[in-house]
Amino acid sequence: MSPALFTESDFLGCFANDNPVAAFKNAINAENAQLKMRFNPDQATVGLLTEKARFIDNLLTACWLHFLDNIADRHSLIATGGYGRSELFPYSDIDILVLLNAANPVDYQHQLSSFCNFLWDIGLKPGLSTRSIPDCLIAAQDDQTVFTSLLEMRLITGNAELFSDLKHQVNSESLWPSEQFFPAKMAEQQKRYSKFHDTAYNLEPNIKEGPGGLRDLQVISWVFKRHYNASSLRELIKYGFLPKSEYDNLITARDILWRLRFALHNLTSRCEDRLVFDYQRELASQFGYIDKNEQPDVEQFMQFYFKAVVDIERLNEMLLQLLNERLISNKESLAPIPITANFSSIDGYLEVSNKDVFQKQPLALLEIFLILQQSPSLKGIRASTIRLIRKNLHLINAEFRTNKQANRLFMDILRQPRGITSQLKRMNRYGVLAAYLPDFANIVARMQYDLFHIYTVDEHTLFVIRNLRRFSLAKHNKELPFCNNIFLLISKPDILYIAAMFHDIAKGRGGDHSTQGETIANNFCQQHDLSNHDTKLITWLVRHHLLMSMTAQRKDISDPDVIHTFALEVGSIERLNYLYLLTVADIRATNPSLWNAWKDVLLKDLYISTHQALHRGLQNPMVRSERIQENKKEARDELLKLGISKTNITQSWQHLSDDYFLRYSADEIAWHTIAIAACQESELPLVLLRPQTQRGSAEIFVYTRNEAQIFSISTATLDQLGLTILDARIITTADQYVLNSFQVLEQSGEAINDLYREVHICTSLRHSLIAKKVKASKNIHKQSRQARHFPIETSITFLEDPSHKHTIIELVTTDRAGLLSTIGRAFTELDIQLHDAKITTIGSRAEDMFYISDQQSLPITDEDKKAQIRTTMLRYLSLKG
Structure with missing residues (x-):
């Protein structure tokens, strides 16, 4: 029998079946299958929603009559919430109220329990409450969400007079009058918005609860219905709240979200309201989107969604304001x-x-x-x-x-x-x-389909400006005090805001968005009569807005040559101030989870070093020998204060290269020296951990005899322990000892702040190094659910080292557990030395730099050897497990 013909009588007949639970389940599955088959993404779903509600009405009526039998007419079975509105999606919750004709249901408790249990047995998962009228009124008075659900109640079956009595009392002016109900719903909406950071424009929006979602429409409906006892939103036209054209826009936007939600339920076979990555591509295909003009189908689909949300957000703002005037404001x-x-x-x-x-x-x-x-x-x-x-x-x-x-x-x-x-x-x-700004129109509601940018481009741009504004306000000084201090040095904050407005304005056009944005910004400045100086500064900032973050994360900023090169590109302290603030604001507005103490201090260190270089003068750069002698002197003075003898210092340092004293701070050198001086050969490998360094991360230091796979074993162990490696420095002494240090954070981005955790990390790493293998255990370094939707094509590029000391390998690939360990094993097979590693992870994208040489510490220049390195690395990266 077709589920469309399943009447109340048909369901009653199912109870005569040998297995009524199976019979009901089959009917439900058949109905859902038919709804799925009849659903068309291009057509309105209102008829399907109503049909599903009628189907459930018939099912519940039959169950009510069967289980309550002789008392079915004494009580009422009532639909509430979305079910009460007859807006029932394929896998929506079934919210029902059993309205009792007496306060104490002891005499028929067994029948009610059987009714409820059967609904669970057949898979309905009802949201069921059992109350008398006094109970309902008390609950509604205490909780406006209960009152809200009763506003939309609809009798399914049972005692109609009892239902009418409740409806009359719920509609009483004394129960949540408009002047109380409206502010309560406004507060509820604001609280809901805050859960989504007050934006709907993120990578995985919630089409029901997020700002601009279906809940916004329901808030309007509830407030409107409470005051005017209106039966539908169409009455907004009757009462002068909306002209018909805006009402049509509202219904069109609602219809889009209904179609999306219906498709989500069909796709997932559950009550799913989040447009998560797992479903976006399939939905884009269902809704007819294909890749075109370098814009992926899924980006077009999400832009279609966000434009509907914009309409709902705006109409929600307007209608609630108008309702406030009518309901709350005095004449x-x-x-x-x-x-x-x-x-x-x-x-x-x-x-x-x-x-x-x-x-x-x-x-x-x-x-x-x-x-x-x-x-x-x-x-x-x-x-x-x-x-x-x-x-x-x-x-x-x-x-x-x-x-x-x-x-x-x-x-x-x-x-x-x-x-x-x-x-x-x-x-x-x-x-x-x-x-x-017509160029800005190009980025409105434009999603960037990666894990790095979690907001639409226009929303991200406005967040950058918001962050810059916060730097100017004393009330936010504790958040990033250094940024607040630098902001005070800015003579024209509007230059920053203009640069922020244009820094990503060319996204989605193909090509380099920075250079295209520079042209657009220049046209704006010319049209708005900005001075030549201000125009040059703005366009330079737009062109180079990624320069500082890339330098800090991908280069060795302890090297004076790196600082000098960066300072040459920046050119002035004024540019440095603007660029630093724009960089911090940009990173924090891209994805809040990407900002941590490590990046904060890294950028600050780069700023301070560059400021010193610019202040000294680009014609008088600090040479490497000066920095080395400076670090040595500071470290020696500190060690002497701590009682370490000159002899011990000299012995500990005798085999260390200049690179070591260049790349470590005086504080780190002193820490290492004390540990090494106190360590016997029999106690190696030495593994130490400092939970909080000057850069906000933990430093794990390894000192031992140089052997193959130390880097690979160390990184595999740290990864297995769930640590995120931010930076790795590898030093090999002239007498073949290694001093390796790893800057790490917990996977959550937090620092290590548990003593037992510190001991466990050091013990585990030491055991792995002694055993020369990583103990088999479950890897707790979890890849995010979303990451598998962003496969990054692996590329391996050889770059020239300005110092001509090493060969630089740039690896771009999908981040994964054990990535650094895999690379380390490849280097071991290739018999090459690893001297340094710069680790940059952007969402699911790994952009790592490895500084290598041959065993004689010479750069690798032979093209055949480079080809062999590339082939071997790709082979290791392709291995599973």
């Missing part, structure tokens, strides 16, 4: 207070003085945001004026963009002492930013 606050000739304040929101303001004076489309900045008591723009802004966006045309007064207004917005971030976000939400 006095709704009286217009003139602000300028074009605008008044109504209940704290800016309103146009008349409806043709923008048509007569298009520049008011920018002026309104400047007024908001200059009047901090204003809460925002009134809904009717938001509507007019949207209606008049076409006025921001080529003539508008080249109008010098418009240009001055835009620059004034960027130069205000407050409200820059909030107004730019508002301008983006209303479409003004994309209209004024």
Whole structure:
């Protein structure tokens, strides 16, 4: 029998089956299969949602009659929540209320239990509550979420009078009146937003709970229904909240999210509301997207989703503001207070003085945001004026963009002492930013499909500006005090904001986004009459916005030559200040989990060293010998203070190369020397751990006789212990001892702060080195679920070492457990020496640099040998397990 014909009687007949549980399960599975077959991503799902609700109605009615039998008419079976709205997705929760006609159900407890247990047995997983009317009212009064679910209740079967009595009492003005219910729902929405960092524009959005999701529409519906007892959102038109065109936009956006949620349920066979990577490509294909113009299908699909969310976010903002005016505000606050000739304040929101303001004076489309900045008591723009802004966006045309007064207004917005971030976000939400900067329109809702960038490009850009603004505010000084101090040295903060606005504006075009962004930024500066100096600074920052992070993470910043080269590229302390702040703000706005104490100190060290080099003068660079002697002197002075004799110091240092004294700080040299001087040959290998170094990470130091596979065994052990290796320094002494040090953090990004953990790490690593193998055990270094969706094509490139001491190998590949150990084994087979490793992991992408030589410590220049190295590394990287 077709599930479409499954009536109440059909389900009752299933109880005559030898196995009624199986019969019901078969009916449910058949219904879901048919819904899946009939679902079309290009067509509305409302009919399918209603059909699913009717199907469950018939099923529950049959179960109700069967298990409650002679008392079925005394009580009520009620649908609540989404089921009450008849919006039932294939695997949605079934929220039901058993409304009792008496407070004490002892006499029929067994029947109710049988009814409930059967629903679980057939796989429905109902959200079921059993209450009398007084119980319902008490629960609703105590918890507005209970009250909210009762607002949407619908009788399935049973005692209709009992249901009507509850409905009447729930609708009573005394129970959660609008002036209480509305603020409660607003607070609930804000709390929900905060869970998603107040943005919907991330890599794996929640289409139900996230900002701009289905829950936003339900909030509008609940508040509206409570006050007006409205039966549908269409009545928003009747009561003057929306014109039909905006109502149609709202329903279109809702329909898109409904179709996406229906497809997600079908794809996962469960109640799944997250657009996680695992499903995005399949959904993109279902919805008809294909790769085109260098834009992957999945990026186009996610842009389609985000544009629907933008509409819902904006309409949610407007409708809740209008509802607040009607439900909460008093008449006095709704009286217009003139602000300028074009605008008044109504209940704290800016309103146009008349409806043709923008048509007569298009520049008011920018002026309104400047007024908001200059009047901090204003809460925002009134809904009717938001509507007019949207209606008049076409006025921001080529003539508008080249109008010098418009240009001055835009620059004034960027130069205000407050409200820059909030107004730019508002301008983006209303479409003004994309209209004024057509190149910005290209990045609106554009997703970058990798694990490094977790926000859309426009949202990331605005987060960068927000971070820069925070550097200027004393209340955020404790967050990054060094950045706050540097910001005080900035003469023109608007230069930073402009550079941030354009640093990623060419994303998605193909080619180098930095050079293309430089051109776009230059055009902007020319149009907005910025000085030649400011234009050069902005375009340089856009072109080189990745320079500082790449230098810090991929080069040895303890080397004066590296610092001098970087200082030459930067050229001035002014540029250094701007670049440092932009770099920190950019990294922190890309993915909050990528920022840690290690990167903080690494960038700070690079800034300080470069500042010193620039202050000294580029014509007077510090030479390596000066740095070596400086480090030696500082370390020796410290050791002598601690009672270490000159003889012991000399003996400990006699076989160490200049490289060692260059690449380690005086503090590290002193720590190593004390340990080595106190260590007997029989006690090797020596393994030490400092839980907190000056760079915010832990340092693990290994001192032992040089043997093959020390690097491979060490890295495999540390990886197996769940540690993230940030940096590795490998020194081999003239008498063949190795001093290896690894900068590490816990996989969570936190420092090691447990004494037992420290001991376990040192003990495990020492045992591995003695045994010359890694003990077999479960690797706790877990690759993220998302990482498998971002396979990185492996590339191996040989780079020239400016010092001509080593051969540099740049490896780009997918990050994985045991990667460094695998490379170490390849180097052992190749019989080459590893002198240094710079580890950079960006999301699922590993970008590692290895400084190698032959066994005579000479660079490898032979092309055949390089080809052999590449082949061997690729072979090891392709091995499983």
